[in-house]
Structure formats: C-alpha cells, structure tokens
Amino acid sequence: MSALTVRGVHCGYGRVPVLKGIDLDIADGGTTAIVGPSGCGKTTLLRVIAGFESPDPGTVFIGDRQVCGDGVWVPPHRRGLGYVAQDGALFPHLTVAQNIAFGLPRGQRRSRSRIAELLELVSLDPAFADRRPDQLSGGQQQRVSLARAVAPRPGLVLLDEPFSALDAGLRASTRAAVAAALAEQGVTTLLVTHDQSEALSFADQVGVMSAGRLSQVGPPRQIYEAPVDLATAAFVGDAVTLAGVLAGPLADCALGRVAVQPLGAGERDGAGTVLLRPEQIELTDPAGSDPDASDAVGIVEGVDYYGHDTMLTIRLAEPGSAVISLRHTGTDAPVSGAKVGLRVRGPGRWYPAG
C-alpha cells in the first residue's frame, strides 16, 4: 500500500498556475526527494500535501484515506503528518523539550524518557531538553524540529528544504543525522530540495520537478544515468552534451565515435545530442605510452583550481572546435596550453533532435 498518493494536482495563486498536474506515489517506509530549481513549485506541492494549500483540482490520499479532492477536505491538523519547515519553525517561547512534546497527547507531554529518546534519535545530548531555541545552532534547531515532527509517530514526514539554511559544513552532518533517524524509525519521508546531490544521496526515489510538472520519477541511479530529457540530465548532475549523428549503436560526435545506451524500439538514426557524464571522460597523454587512435585530442585553454578539483576548459581539435568543461580531480591536472587526449568510458545517452 502506498503511503502517499497524489493524483492530478493543480494549484495556483490567482491566475498564476504553479502546479500543473502532479502525480506521485510514495511507498510505505520509502524516502522520496523532489528536486528542482527555485520557483518550480516543489514547496507548493509539499504545502498541498500538508493541507496548507488546497489544489484545484487534484486528489491526495494519505495511506488509504482521502484528504482532499472530490469535495473532501481534511484540515491540516487532522492529517497526521509531520512537517519540518525550512528554518525549523521552533516555538521560541517553549523549551526544546516542550517543543518536541508539542504534538504529543497531553498525558505523554511530560514523559522525560520519551523526550530523551527522541533527542537521542536525532543525535542530540539529552541535556538540551531544557534549552531554548535561541540557544541552539541552526543545525541543532533542525534536528529538534525533526524530533518534534516524528514524536507523534506520523505516517508521513514532510521536509521542506531542511538543510538549505545551514552552513556547508553543518549540512553534511545534519543530513546524516536526519537520514539515520528517519531510517531507524522507518518513517515514510518526502523531502524537497534544490540540491541534487542531497536528493540523490538521501532518497530511494527521486522526482525531478520543473515548471510545475514532474519530468521524471524513479530511483536515483535511473535518474542520473537515464534522464528522460536534457534539462533533467543537466539538473541532476554535470553533463557534457555534444551534437552528434547516430548510426547504429554508435554516435559520431566531437569526441569520436561514442557508444550509446540501448535505444528503445523505433529509435532511428539521425541527428541529435549525446549526453556524457564528466566521470566518463578520461584524460590521456597523447604522446604517452598507450596512444589510441580513437582518442579525441584537445588543447587545454583554461585551468581553474578549486583545491579539491580543477575545472578544465578544453578546446577539441576536431573540426567545429567545440569547447567542453571538465572537472578533474587529482593532483596531476594538466597546465594551460597542454595537449590532452580524451577517452570515453561507458555508453552515453542519446537524445534525438526534434
């Protein structure tokens, strides 16, 4: 049984449509991440599910219970969901313990053991129980917010860009703590974020949203390796796109003849675009020990050093003089003006033109 079923949700403000027909299923116990650029409507989708906005039209089922659509409307405080807002939204006038206990039935609110249990779940020291929100760091506030959301054992937890307000260093550790807590509780989770690496690492189902529609929903690997279109491809990871001509199982492009993933029935030869991931392109030394005639050749035009990696701008020698940018990790980055060879590993993905 699906923990969440969303069908045909449209939502807008006045004349401005934001969601243009969303269909989504989340399995029980699963973690889903919706990723998309700012303004694509992902927060609106979350708010529709939570009950803070009402879709027109559209239906939402939580478990097997319909909460909106077809004349049904269950107000947010009766949906039994957990909601973690972007900035935590802790109640400033309550202590951490009181915040966490907020959603619990009256009898359980004073249970110190339950509070301690929840604090431990989110990797916070039980001594935090008596602190006030303004005494916590951003990451700690988010964790308390999560503890508060899961305390009443909701069927579904919604997270609205929970890590985007944190410093980069804090982000990773908080994310790990949150992921662990949710996994331990086995809570069904829906996370929205604009950070694609966060989505890919956190969830077992990723949905890519753009301009109010979900362009693709599937496991992270599928989204990354077999994106349904170029826009999706570009959004979920670095992409090297090259114009090419397909002939049989190979596509002819500036990097030579590149194998592409098996095509579906009906795909024909012709012009189009080849998609490669940067990690598939290997740099070789053209004058080195293992020259391969099929390697493409290029001249390094720009080198931008970032410490952990280097961004290389390479002009290919092939006619057409295409320029590609690559990230190169490792200490042996070539210098500007050097001649490099480029070898493709693994198949690319083909998108026919038109």
Add this chain to the structure above:
Amino acid sequence: MTSVLSPPPAATAARQRPRLPARGRGRRAPLGVLIAAVVVSAVSLVPLGYVLVQTLATGWDEAYALIVRPRVGELLRHTAALVACTVAGSVLIGVAAAWLVERTDLPLRRFWAVLFAVPLAVPAFVTSYGWVSLYPSIEGLRGAVLITTFAYYPFVYLPVAAVLRRLDPALEESARSLGHSPARVLARVVLPQLRTAILGGALLVGLHLLAEYGALQMIRYSTFTTAIMEQYQSTFNGAAATMLAAVLVSLCLLLLTLDVLLRGRTRYARLGSGAARPAPRVRLGPAAPVALLASAAVCGAAIGVPFVSVGRWLVLGGTGLWTAPELLPALLSSLTLGAYAAVVTAAVALPVAWLAVRHRGWGSTLLERCTYLASAMPGVVVALAFVTVAIRYARPVYQSTLLIVVAYALLFLPRAMVSLRAGIEQAPPELDEAAKALGSSPVRLFGRVTLPLIAPALAAGAALVFMAVVTELTATLLLAPTGTRTLATQFWSFSSAIDYTAAAPYALLMILLSMPVSWFLLVQSHRMAGR
C-alpha cells in the same frame, strides 16, 4: 554547440522561499476577524463623520460666516506659529539629546538617557502648572513654545535614539574613508537615515499640539482646541464649536498628509541583518562640560520645574491635602477607567492588527488607516462627536462609562496597534503551520502558540493606553458620567480656581502612575534595538 551544464552550486541558491501571495483557501482572513476589524474601523470614522455631517447641516452661508472671520484667522495664526516653533524646537532638542546619549562619550550617559525620557510621564498641563507656579506672568507664544517644547520633545527623542542605536556604522565608516569630515558625515549620512524617525516624532508633536488644551489654557494662549472648549462651555455643541472643530480636523489631516509626502519613497533599506558592532562614539573633550550643562538645562526645564512646583505646593499644603475626601474616589476612577480602557483597547486592536500583519492587502491597510485617523483627532472633537451621536441615536449609553471607554479606545487605539503589530510579527504564520501539522486545531493553536508570543506586546499596548487615559483631560471633561471625577479633571477644576495647593496631590499621583509606563517604554525601545 557543446556545452557543459553544471547545476548551480548549492551554496548560492540561498533560501529562496517563493513569496506566496495571500490567496487560496488557507490564506483568506477568518471571517470573524474581518467583521470585527470592519466594525472597529467604522466606529473610528464617527468623529470625522460627525464633523462632516454637522458642517453640511449647518449650511454653506452660516458655515462660511463662522469659519471666515477674524477670530478664526487669529486662532489659525496662533496655532500655526505654535506648531511651527514647537515642532522645530522639539526636533532640535530631541535629535541633539539622542545624539549626545547614543553617539558621544557624554559622562553618565545611561542616567541622561533615562532622564531625557522622563517628561513623557508628566502631562503637559502639569508642566504648564509647574511653570505658571514659578513664573505667573508666563504667557504668549514664547511661553507656550517653552512649555510645550519641553513637554513634547521625548516624542522625537525616543525614536531617534532607537534608530541611532541600530544604525549600521559601516555606512558612516565608508563615508569617512571617502574623505568626509565628521560633521559632513553627520549631515549627509546619519541625518537622512533618521528622517523617518524625526518625521514620525514631529507628526506626533504636531498632533498633540493641535489637541492640547490644559497646558495652553493655563497660560491663556488661544488655539483652536481652547476656543472649541470655550464655545462648548457657552453653547454645548453649537454650530460655532463644530465649525472650529472642522477647521481643526482639517489641520490634523493636513499634518498627516504632509507627513506622508515628506516620508517619500526613498528607502533606507537595512543591509544585512543589522549592525554587529556598536557605532563609534565621538569624543567630546573640552565640549563635555558644555554638553553636560545643556543636558542639565533641558532636564531642569522639562522635569525640574514641574517637580519642584508640585513639591513646593505639596509642602505648603501640608498633610491635610492627602485626606481630602475627593482624592480617593478620583484615584479609583482614574484607575478603573484606565484599566477598562486598556483591556478594551487591546482587545479591539487585536483584529485590526492581525489583519494588517497576517493578511496584508489594500483592504487591511485601509482599515488600519481609519483607526489612525480617529487618534489624530483632538480629544475634544471625538468627545463632541460622541456626545451628539449618543444624545441623538444612542440614549442608553449617554453619560455612561461605556461611552467614555469607547472614546478612549478610539483615541488611543494606535498606541495599542503599534505595539501589537510588532508582537504579531513575532508569531509568524510558519509557527502556525508547524503547530497545525502537529495536530493543534486553530483555536488551540491560538492559545498555545500565538497568545503566549504576543502577550508581551498586548501588555505593552494596554500599558500605553492606561497611561494615556490616566492623564487624559479634554475628552474626560466632556464625557465623564455624572459624579465621576478623575485625577485629571479634579486637578483641572482646582487649578482653574487658582487653588494650586489643592491641585498638587493630583499632579503627583498622575506623574507617579505614568512613571512605570514611561520606564517600560524606555526598556522596550532599548530591547527593540537589540541592546
């Protein structure tokens, strides 16, 4: 034709929460709140409506004859001269005092900071009483300007001091690095940022002056309000009084319009999340004794004179003054009316403030402006309106406590609103949503989340109203139920009969009752600036 598209690094796409306009089912204002707010705003328009209706009813010829006459010209000159001089004086003293306290190394700064705000606790008519006791021949424009400037400069001082505290020193430092001298920095960088605070304070001073009766009547400086009161004594709410009220109301509206125009559209946006560092302080050096002397002079004039006079009369009158039979009932009346008004006003301000913060739009702004309009009216006009309306359409409430409390609520609604708005902003809708998601129904969430968060602001607003009511004179004179005497009206009847000793205990009580609230205001403004 080739390109590599890299998704934007996560760090630069900062928290971009889409600004959701207030539409959709979840965003429409609750009907009950809307109705309450509309009712409140409608009642606030009664005084203005009264003046308009009466003006129309009087007929063009008579109205013209009553308005265009030499006496009105005289009153206009007096009033305009007073407003111009006092506003200028208040701005000068207020800004100077704020600058001395916040931006220089004046010795005993914290002490002066409090002292400069104390005149708030002394009603203007008590200040006047203090001066008249010492210098009985004080009169004319000079006397009026002297008394009212020292009574009202805190209206400019407090907001300017608060802004100075919050100013980002980076702006001034940048100007200095560009080669500006400290004086030029002050003139070209600091003062413009103070513009809103100064204008707001000046408006308050102007409106108070237009409404001032007791202080000016005591030194026989005639303005519209004193003339209206005189007409009232002679004709109750005759045509002449109403026409004068119409002119007075126009002056108030003029001031309000001027304020809006002068504020302009220039934005002095706060960059970043506020100053992390306090601003550098100017070393006074050899100018320090002069500054100290000036500060002492200001405080002496503003607080010293009334306190010394009250003290002198109390000593002269002896302990017998305190056993006067009217004292206790007057005190109780003031306290009761103050308490009633405080509670009612805070309760009534809640729906309007709620709409203004949570459901911003042209409708809620309009409602809010209506409530400000009533408070811009002098108490005498509001009281006249209420008396007339009550006698003609609402007999049962005529001369009742209900009517006077409603009048107070109208007059002092903005004081509660300003406080409440700030408080409601402390309870953003995100918290409401979090609470709802955790299972709190809307009613329970109001009690568990919203109310505790806005309670300090509610209390502050109620306290402000309490203080205002305890020292209110003109509306009380007209509207108090038979037999009800407040500290203010009793003070007034004694000082009108030149019985200054008998008036002294009332003056002292009014000051004592206002003190805690002034202190509270000071603390609030400190806290809002983050220190």
Add this chain to the structure above:
Amino acid sequence: MRVRTKRVAILAPAVATVLLASACGSSDGATDSAGAGGGSITVYNAQHESLTKEWADAFTKESGIKVSLRNGDDFELANQIKQEGSASPADVFLTENSPAMTVVESAGLFTDVDAATLGQVPEAYRPSTGRWVGIAARSTVFVYNTGKLTEAQLPASIMDLADPKWKGKWGASPSGADFQAIVSAMLELKGADATQTWLEAMKDNAQAYKGNSAVMKAVNAGQLDGGVIYHYYWAGDQAKTKENSKNTKLHYFGNQDPGAFVSLSGGGVLKSSKHAQQAQQFLKFVTGKTGQQILQTGTSFEYPVGSEVAANPALKPLAELGEPTIDEAKLNGPEVVDMMTKAGIL
C-alpha cells in the same frame, strides 16, 4: 498590566462588549440606593461646587435624600439639558446666573415651583412665571490694583472701559457665564448696537482670562490695572489668605449702571424629573432658612435672597448697591454669545 487570558480575536471584542455593557449606565459617586429617608435626586449644578456641596450635605442630613451632582458651567449644562430634552436624567438645575435658566425655561423644560418655595423668595428675586427661583445673588464689581489706579482714575461706568485709554489695562473672563450675564444685562439696558460696539472695543482693550479668580490674581500681580468680576471672589480671598487680592480694592459702579448689575443664581425643577417631590423639597430647602444661612455664614460670600436671611456682614449690603432694575427673564444669553463670536472674542 500583566497578561490576561483572552479569547480568539473575534471573541475578544465580544468579551469587551460584555464588560462594557455591565459598566453601562454605572456612574461612580452616585448612590441611588434608598437611604434612611428614601430616594435620591440628580442635580445639574452650575453653581460653585463647594457651595452646592454644602447645600447637598445639609439637605441629605435633614431629609435622608441622597444628592448626586453633575458639575459644569451655566450654558454647558443648560444646553445639555435642552439637548437631552425629556430624557434628561436631571431633577434640579442650579445656576450661577439667570440667562441659563431662561434658556431652559424657554424650551419649556421646567415645571412650576412649589408655591411654598415661591413664598420664601421675594418677587424681585424670581421671575413672574414661577418656573424657577433665585437662590443667591452676586454683584458685578471692578477690582483694581491700588498701586496702579487711584480712586480718581476709576471708570465711572462700565461703558467707559471701551475708551482707548483702557487698552491693555483691564481684563475679564469672557468665556464664562458670569461675564456673559453681565453683558446680557448691558444688552438689555443699552441695546444691541451699543453693546456690540462695546464688545468690539473690549476685543482691542481687554485681556481674556479663564475664570474670575485668574482675573483677580492678574490684577493683584499688577499684570492688569483692573478687572470686571463678581464681588464674592474678592470677599472669599480676603477672608482666607488674601494672597490673590491683597493689593486690590473693589469699586462698585452703582447708579443703576450696567456695571452694577446684580446677577441672580437660579434653581428650577425639571419637568422630566422622576423624583419631582424630592426635587421640590431640595429647592425649598435651598431657599429656606437653613439653606440661605449657609450663604450668610459659609465661605461662598454670595448674597442670600430668600427667607429674609441677611448677608454676610463682611459684604456691602444689597440695598446699597444701586443696581439697575432688570427683568431677569429677559436676559438673552445665546445672543450675547453670538455677539461675542461676531466681535471675535469667542
């Protein structure tokens, strides 16, 4: 003001209304529970509060009827009663001067005064209509600073004060009913034109003060040479500390001059009164021996008019004042206010 638990925003005004409704109509200080003698009356009092309080206290002591006072000025209260009409809560109206009584009488709001009460007051001190009676009297005087004016320089008539030589030298309280009564006598005696001219000269010559006490104080301090007030302010101050009158003396115009006008304080019972019997009782008391003796022996220093009670010995006897004969019922207060408004004084 600590935190109070309140209801939701919509309920808050409802609670407020309930609060107010319970306070509706209540007025502090008014006790209307039946006392030993039963009942209470509401008096709209334009007379000096201290004097009326003495009357009220003595009356309550004698009869057990409680008296609730609404204090105000002559015309303020007269116009208020007029506006209130038949729904007025007032039982008795007391004034300092008679024009205000005329205003209420001509609106038909007074009921006839008991014959017994009328009998206590000589005809000269009550209108022939019998709708109200005089309860006290006061004489117009010119108080002057002995250091600034010699007896030879004193004005012979109040009309002289219009002369340019008096510019800036005298003062009065034009917004008060007292002075307006004096001007109404002038209007009755000298006619509208002369009075309007005099008022216009007054605008140039005189300083306006609020209250006769303020005028007297200013004269005493030397800010004015003289002022037009009523006699009892001076007499009262002289009997106390003299601090506001020690440099001054009174000048009585006499000779039936408008400046010798003796103004009558009036008392009447309202037709709308719901306690007519007690109201009449009060009026009878005030004009009776006990009531009038309060004027003789008390601190108000006004002239008694009823029950043949003599004036306070410190005062110049009524018979010697040389006041002009005036029909009190003809004094027109509202017209005087209009004339003053026209002259730019109000």
